[in-house]
Amino acid sequence: MSAIKVRFAPSPTGYMHIGNTRTAIFNWLLARKNGGHFMLRIDDTDKERSKPEYEKAIRESLEWLGLNWDSEAKQSKRFERYEEVTKKLIEDGRIYPCYETAEELDMMRKKLMTKGLPPIYDRSALKLSAEQIEIYEKEGRKPHYRFKLNDGDIVWQDMIRGECKYEAKNLSDPVIIRADGSYLYHLPSVIDDSDFGITHIVRGEDHVTNTAAQIQMFEAIGGKVPTFAHLPLLTGQEGKLSKRLGSIGVLDLKERGIEPMAISSYLAKLGTSEGILPFYDLQSLAMTLDFHKIGRAQPKFSEEELAHFSTHLVRNMPFAAIKDRVDLEEKFWETIKGNLDIVSDCQQWVDICCKEVKPVIENADLCKKAADLLPQEPWNDDTFAQWTSEIKAQTGTKGKELFHPLRLAITAKDAGPELKTLLPLIGYERVYKRLNGIVA
């Protein structure tokens, strides 16, 4: 069996969001699990809506997530190839010109719908006489082109949905070239997948009927039909969350401090029979990929749950997974990680240990007494317990009454890592001063 080659083919008409990202992740995972090839293809056939800034943002998003690609292509640079194929398909009678305007087509669809009929194109363009075509041309009408679907069943084995079957008569002949001569998504995508030797296409369920049409296109151009996998679409509070309605941008999540591995772990496992557990590198996540474990129902995506999961991931993150991103000692990371919501919060603990802090004095007498009893360094593991026992013995305060004022004075916060481990990181001088209400 030849090596697996997959592609992620975003159109640069918007930012990368959850729906997109999920597709990218599954493709990447499939490639990496099998030592295959992951290609980035920019589907920029829509000149109106494609923007360089979106393309840039998509690349940035992929890089941030760690979804590296082995090669790339851009559809806007391949028009010559598309024309070559199109010419041949016109000769073969698989592509035919149509002269209806967008308004006329819209009207026809509405008419059929109100009659309770499926809004399928009636192929009237195929019945046009030469004279009629001439009249249209003289009117200045420019044709758009459709791909003619052959009658019969279209069947494929889907890695997620099992056997899929569509009758061609239930599908409209897809428009593949606009009246202005530009290409629509369908055919270029098939030509590219064929030319680049894509073996597996993993995409959202919104593409299933496209797949039916595209299988005939693969056959028409003499290409090998790839293996398909259609992921159930994610839903959210606001209903659907397809790539066009996607509201949650990856870069926004980054901005909020959501961990990239939280996004990957969450999206790769949501809707599968496996638990959503933190993974700290993509390769080990890839090794767990199993299409049989993906359900067919539409899972609900919750941004809140993702944020929660990300926090969980941070609090359990091994030092090895973070050491290249922060300038911290392992001991320090292990001490504070259980109190972080997002990684960048660790700076505030660095500051508390190494910079001036304005203490919050809740009980001045107690803190003063505690300062007086604070033993000189060096401190060992028992120092903290001995010190607090002594304070308790001399003042009679204990439990929350004792620890809350100490914590507030020393860290200016009412929650945080164990004081026992935090104290040595701050040091005698700062602790002593802060207990006395002095900024230190």
Added chain:
RNA sequence: GGUCCCAUCGUCUAAUGGUUAGGACAUCACCCUUUCACGGUGGUAAUAUGGGUUCGAAUCCCGUUGGGAUCACCA
């Protein structure tokens, strides 16, 4: 409306026709920590609905209801 897909705890799901319907996340309780957080241990909680097949149905069949996709000169 046509075509296609889906329906089990709050959420994601497991259960070759026979299970006390299991797990994970969330939640709650308790424990640990002489505070908070982290962590640990337990508990609550589900087969949409009506028929049928069967000794026996979450599971198979039909209907109903509900959800989603698609039917673009978007991708």
